[in-house]
Amino acid sequence: MKFAELVGCRHAVAVNNATAGLYCCLKALGVGAGHEVIIPDLTFIATANSVIWAGATPVLADIDENTFNIDPASVEEKISSRTRALMPVHLYGQSADMEAILAIARRHGLVVVEDAAQGVGAKFQDRHVGGLGAVGCFSFYGNKTITTGQGGMITTDDEQIQRRCLILKNHGRTEKGTFIHHHIGYNFCFTDLQAALGLAQLTRLDHILERKRNSIELYRACLSELETVRFPAGDPRCDAVPWFTNILVDDPGALGAHLSKAGVGTRRFFHPLHRQPCYRGRWSEEFPTTDRVYGQGLSLPSSATLTEDQIVFVCQEIKNFLGFKKL
Known part of the structure; x- marks a missing residue:
């Protein structure tokens, strides 16, 4: 198969x-x-x-x-x-x-x-x-x-x-x-x-994977000068495929709202399970890393059909929000 x-x-x-x-x-x-x-x-x-x-x-x-x-x-x-x-x-x-x-x-x-x-x-x-x-x-x-x-x-x-x-x-x-x-x-x-x-x-998988990997590299290059925008470090043993392009910022909600006004769709990370309303009271432990990552995480447009111009536009809007110069 x-x-x-x-x-x-x-x-x-x-x-x-x-x-x-x-x-x-x-x-x-x-x-x-x-x-x-x-x-x-x-x-x-x-x-x-x-x-x-x-x-x-x-x-x-x-x-x-x-x-x-x-x-x-x-x-x-x-x-x-x-x-x-x-x-x-x-x-x-x-x-x-x-x-x-x-x-x-x-x-x-x-x-x-x-x-x-x-x-x-x-x-x-x-x-x-x-x-x-x-x-x-x-x-x-x-x-x-x-x-x-x-x-x-x-x-x-x-x-x-x-x-x-x-x-x-x-x-x-x-x-x-x-x-x-x-x-x-x-x-x-x-x-x-x-x-x-x-x-x-x-039959198109190799092409899709190449497009998605190229996209995240362009995101990284365009946002590299921004100290307040961080990408996950990853693991060198892993050949990752960026299903979503994720960043960590101080206020992902505000950035997401700004990008939405510019016509750019984003979404927050998955809501931690220990905070899900349907599971309220099931877990009493603390999960500090999960809470920290969720509190800073934002997923950017990640489709394999994205063009370079579209990615540059998203990055420029992030810079606009943070008060940085034009690309």
């Missing part, structure tokens, strides 16, 4: 979205009631929701300020006798520290589920994300690096995990073309039309 080849895995299972895919991954690994799954505090809410829907308990870890991904040191602190899995998220196309995460998992006998929803094209130590843990899951939502409108893909080397995910996603059937259901499953199926779109997108 084309996507399995891209990731470097033996198997890939298409699903209707990555949230359903993460749920299937957890259930296929036997994660459920009485288990804890450690996830980052800074992530899209589907990471936590999938754990809860699987019947397990999400435990939050703080993030690394250089990558915005889960901090291995914080993970170590959160492991308990109930911990069953680690779920690193490759946030905004930047790989988590998989070397450290996998080492922790081996040391404690845990499984690793990679939330690679935002990670198409990203690599860690020359290996594609989503192919390093026991199982990974990608998103093909409308704004992702490659898209099928909606959709997702599970990747694994384990034939049993693949088999369980296939059964779960298709009403619990163990054989195609029959109406005998040995398990209680769901309708998480990917359509033929989505598959056709996805295959077409894969």
